Amino acid sequence: RIFGSQGPPPAHREALSTRRLARGMGGGGDEPMNDVAALSEQLYAELQEGAIIDFARMDVIFSGIKKLSDKALATFSTTAERIRPQIESSYAERDFTTLHTLAHRIKGGSGYIGGERVNRAALAVQRSAECFMPADPESAKEAAKEFTTAEERAEMQRQVVPGPVLVEAQVRVLLQCLDELLANIREINEREADARGST
DSSP, rough: OOOOOOOHHHHHHHHHHHHHHHTTSSSSSSSOOHHHHHHHHHHTTTTTSOOOOOHHHHHHHHTOOHHHHHHHHHHHHHHHHHHHHHHHHHHTOOOOOOOOHHHHHHHHHHHHTTTTHHHHHHHHHHHHHHHHHSSSSSSSHHHHGGGSSSHHHHHHHOOOOOOOOHHHHHHHHHHHHHHHHHHHHHHHHHHHHHHHHHH
């Protein structure tokens, strides 16, 4: 599985699954996985164990201060709404440097609000985009190393170059999870507005 679950350490699970999927293999055998839609469904299914929003984690991050958590949700929503079309366009143009930057921003922002599914999906896109960024020392690829942890850099060294089917599927899943998270935030806002209106 590519996005992590209970069992072996996440880095080992993701490394094995990424190598397998990068070769175009599915999880149920050695048949080529050329169907982007089918692979997207597989990757999305593996994210379902994660919360859309982990409210318990948000309580810890913001010490239970609702005003702060509400502001964080609003800030993420505004930023993500702006970034979403940029993710689509950067991938369509195969601008992997921009895609890497956008995925990194979404990963960081979603982690701050406990958006587990988006966080994992964004990390997968970030890692794949890294493989296709310019390799010269002066490129943004070198600068991007400043935004990764030592564990993530070690994983990148082990990772094989993903195939085009996997990359497109990962981008689709990120957008799907992002839409899901934004819809969840809108529902929260609507419920709270209704509650205020009934008091």
